[in-house]
Amino acid sequence: MSTDATPQPIAVTLVHSPACHFCDDAEEALHELSAEYAIDVSVVYIDSPLGRTLVAVHRPAMNPLVLVDGAFFSSGRLPRKKLIKLLESRGARLATAGR
Structure with a gap:
């Protein structure tokens, strides 16, 4: 059994x-989080x-x-701590993420 x-x-x-620094920041943060969480x-x-x-919805x-x-x-602005808390509550941390 696996x-x-x-x-x-x-x-x-x-x-x-376009030209949204919060958007650029969020994209970078999500990319970084994808190394630790299954997103x-x-x-x-x-x-x-x-x-x-x-946007309409x-x-x-x-x-x-x-x-x-x-x-x-x-x-x-992306609330990183809130997102991490949500990801942790859903068990999304990757086993290879070392903390």
Whole structure:
């Protein structure tokens, strides 16, 4: 019997706007977190059909819009500690992540 405890990836969607430093910062942070957590990061540009739809549905106050498993998580500056807490609560830490 295998004891492989690789967690299922959690889908994180970042709706990115042009010339948005919060968007660039969030994209970099999500990339870094993907080394420690099982997350599947998708970057959607706000001017794409999907981006426009997501903004119309979730109506974020600021950019970027961040969704976790399709549900609203945040808008504006990415709350890293809040995201890490959510990922930890879902058991998303990778076994290879050493802390």
